[in-house]
Amino acid sequence: MSNDKKNSFFSWLTNKISNNKISTKKVLKTDKEYKEGNCLNKKSIPNILAQEKNIQKKFLKTSTSLKTNNDDKIIDIDIIQDIKKNTQDNITKRNNIFLKLKNTLRKTQKIFSEGISNIFTSKKMDKLLFKTLEEKMLLADIGIDTTDYIINTLITESSRKDLQNSEQVYYFLQKKMYYILKKVDVPLKINNHIPFIILVVGVNGVGKTTTAVKLAKKYKSENKSVMLVAADTFRAAGVEQLKQLGEINNIPVISHQSGTDSSAVIFDAVQAAISRNIDILIIDTAGRLHNKLYLMEELKKNIRVIKKINSSAPHEIMLVIDASNGQNTLKQTENFHNALNITGIVITKLDGTAKGGVLFSIAHRFSIPIRYIGIGENITDLEVFNSKNFIKIIFDQK
Incomplete structure (x- = not known):
């Protein structure tokens, strides 16, 4: 036709x-x-x-x-x-x-499906069931506080008439854990700010640079103009790594020489993004220990520099955490959040760990939106976090 x-x-x-x-x-x-x-x-x-x-x-x-x-x-x-x-x-x-x-998530799913689900094969409801469940949840790296919250809720609810056997309690467990994740299932919305500025932060070795490039690639595939900023000026190969990845994926990178002030390159990059009418500017910062106050002050300085040019920016302060670090990520999240007011989280390296249960701890304790999860090493292996899919997979639902 x-x-x-x-x-x-x-x-x-x-x-x-x-x-x-x-x-x-x-x-x-x-x-x-x-x-x-x-x-x-x-x-x-x-x-x-x-x-x-x-x-x-x-x-x-x-x-x-x-x-x-x-x-x-x-x-x-x-x-x-x-x-x-x-x-x-x-x-x-x-x-x-x-x-x-x-x-x-096969390693995390194995703990849930073979560990937790086996507890509920018996119809008998007693204290031993909840004690065993508590142990399995801690092994799944869900964390003490979150585990206590879930177990106490289950015990309270199990006294109701509609929770009379282990099968019903198992269903209620899934439901409770789903709602913990649902509140942080908030995708990042790129608004009308041009440029929309994303500041990527985190400790050393969590995958900030590769995450920044994956984000840039994702947004570019959505027909957005994107620019990267090599503000990791302290790591010897940090600038070169980002420049090479940018070149491979045809994404422009603003950089200075290694060892220069990160605020200077950020200032130049924001100016360049404005003059070129770039949709999204992604700033890759240097990794730093979360308990070093002077390093956090440097990030605060970076933010002040950005605000001098655009008072509403950065529009997203994105914390990257490595799932394989387990409960250590809670202290990282706490310190970065207290210092910078984190607006979104990316959880990387879920493909190589059985500690995926840490997502529940992070969600329960901080309620910071989980924007993306890393599911592999390829440039496209970054997906929007989906709480429904996560629950379905770890509980091996069809």
């Missing part, structure tokens, strides 16, 4: 929607229910494929009712095929991401 007919169809559809002649409330409500619903209730788990098929049917039904000026029906098989292809491509992409995440 001709492009004119396609354009005519989509123009008609746009006008109908804008005039409220075609109701999209049902579809939007379903989507909203999916986003906000309880993913753990099997009866209420939405079938994404079924939703998208319903949308296809809606478009198909609409297209069959259209008529041209000479009263011929517009049944555009090309448009229908495009809708089907796009829908299937989206489903395939989501499935691939889910499978990659599942493989990434």
Whole structure:
């Protein structure tokens, strides 16, 4: 079918929607229910494929009712095929991401599925069950405070009539742990600030530089103009590493010589981003021990320099933490947050550790949004954190 007919169809559809002649409330409500619903209730788990098929049917039904000026029906098989292809491509992409995440979390999932779930094979409810559960949760690196909170809640709730056996308690455990993660499941929204400035911070060796490049690559794939800043001027190879990665991925990098003041390169970079009308500026800072006050003061200086040029910036202060550090990440998060008011967290190296349970500790204690998780070493191995998928995988839900 001709492009004119396609354009005519989509123009008609746009006008109908804008005039409220075609109701999209049902579809939007379903989507909203999916986003906000309880993913753990099997009866209420939405079938994404079924939703998208319903949308296809809606478009198909609409297209069959259209008529041209000479009263011929517009049944555009090309448009229908495009809708089907796009829908299937989206489903395939989501499935691939889910499978990659599942493989990434296999060590953490093994502890949960083989450790915690086995406790609930018996129908007997007693103190021993909760004691054993507490031990397994601590082994899963969920942390003392968070474990105590969950166990005490389970004990309190188990006295209710609707929690009379271990199977019901196991379901309630999943639900409680899901809601701990749900409150930090807040994706980063790039607003209208140009440039949108992201300051990447963290201790040594957590993967700040590679995370900065992965972020830049992700945003570039979304048709954003991106620039990187090599503000890690103390590490001998820090500047060169970022410049090489930037060159490989065709992303501009602003840098000075190693050993120079990091605030100077940041100042020049912000000015350059403004003059070039760059959408997103990502600043890679030097790794530093979280308990060294003078190093935190340097980061505060970096922020003051940024604010001299743009009082609303930085728009995101992103802490990168290594999941394999387990409960040590809590002290890192506490010190960085107290000093800088962290607005988002990236958790890296989940693919090489069984300590993924630390996410629950971080979420429960700080309530700082977890923006992304690292699921591998490739440049594309950075995914938006999804609490539903995380719970489904570690509890081995189908």
